[in-house]
Amino acid sequence: MLSKNKTGWLLLSPTILILVLAGLVPFFYVLYVGFFQWNPLAVDPSLQFDGFASNYRRLIFDEIFLESIWRSIKFSVVTLSIELTLGFLLALSLLSSFPLKSFFRSVHTLPLVIAPIVVGSIFKLFTVQGLGPLPHILKDYFGYTLNYGLNAEQAFWMIVIMDVWHWTPFVTLTLLAGLSALPQDPYESAKIDGANNFQIFTYITIPMMVPVLIVVIFIRLMDSLKIVDEVWMLTGGGPGYATRFTGIHIWKEVFEKRYYGLGSAMSILYLYITIVICWVLYSVMVARGKNED
């Protein structure tokens, strides 16, 4: 019989092996390549070293890259605020009873399971000029021209609307699960003390929901920072650079221009920013957990 810990490690080993090979090894590989100039289509297709961190030095002044990061962060913050507000209101409304509630909730879960690439297709079919009903409706009834193939501002907001359509249900259902699990005693005492609904919401519901809210923010932020599929399908990153989020920008630099070295350095910076945001939120979570103990 194996010793107890050995059995444990044995059970864990396949998982660790796969995650090292497909997670850690690529990370170190991309870190390594990031220090070189490497373009397989160039005259000299080998790795070339031209000074320490030359790629990173270039990236700090690479406006298109920096803008793509700024765009991703702006997008994440905008969608997160809309989805949180909407999701919270919808979750609260689902606590009361009204006709057809379970039907409405079922339909609301639908976007959750649809693949991002399919969501992109659905929106493309729905909003593209010449085919989709949305540009027609907007034109005929509101006199508004929707053509995000040409209008940068519209393209960005179209992606925001698509993301809200796709992910608000996740926020709603998670917050609903959190709301349903809240203890009832504080509410009863508050009612006895004569608090009104608004006071109950701000002084009881919100503080008690903070742990769930942080987790929702965490998950949604990580997901929207890595958005690629649906944007690729809907706008392809255009027009111009209007919807070129960091993930798409890296894909284009690496697989269209074949800037392997520079693309790797971008990947590392992208990862770094994600990790920093992630880590800050995680520390907040841990700090709150400690306060409660």
Place this chain on the structure above:
Amino acid sequence: MKTKKTFAKIGTTFLWSLLTIITLFPIYWMILVSTRTPVELFGKPDLSPTFFEKVHWKNFTKPFIDGIYSDYLFNSIIVATSNAALVTVLALMATYALSRFKLPGSESIFFWTMTNRMAPPAAFLLPLFLLFSTVFKFGDFTLFDTKIGLILLYCVFNLPFAIWLLKGIIDGIPRELDEAMIVDGANLFTIFRKLILPLAAPGIAVTSLLSFLFAWNEYLLASTLTSVYARTIPTGLSEFVTTTGTNWGTMAAVALVSMLPALLFLFAVQKHIVAGLTFGAVKG
């Protein structure tokens, strides 16, 4: 007071009806497009439903019977099913180890597995592409453009999620039950078969369903790491964008077909799927 409540009810119902229309309208339009000929789609959008005998079946037969989309569909089924099976088995083993043994550093290992899910896949495209096509080489065999490559790779995001889901469930099975069985001389395999599997069955089912769904839905990695033989249905869907003069009807048909498994699951086990997707978040 009572009328006020009725008003609130009417208001909520009205808002939710509006929301339901917003959710369903784009999907309804996609279904309409998939039933129409290119000529019918030309001009002003016609929102009236298509009658069954007027459905333009060529939108479905052209990609799936005459074209290669049945191969893509087959690849997707193989990749998603095998990945879900592999992930469920490995995650069960790993979770049992994390939950029952006092391994040094198991907290850090748990956190490290989670980071694999949070990392943006776009950052790993280049190294994975190079590793798949040139480094992990066994004679003539490379992982690039193979189903086995995708099956293994999808573990990166599915394993952490599965471990996360299963941990709560296995932690919930009292340790005393294991220990009683060990005293009776049961080995690990018997404990799994007689104790863990029956008690955690619903959780395991949800885990494998969601793993299947994530693998089925994945696009970015599949599009970069396959070229001809292992392409999955999402990559096939994206091919419609690059071609000039998109055939919208066919595209809608492919999108509809690739949505089907998700819809089936949702109708069959909606409660569990939603619980699975929101489970960890609520546990905090």
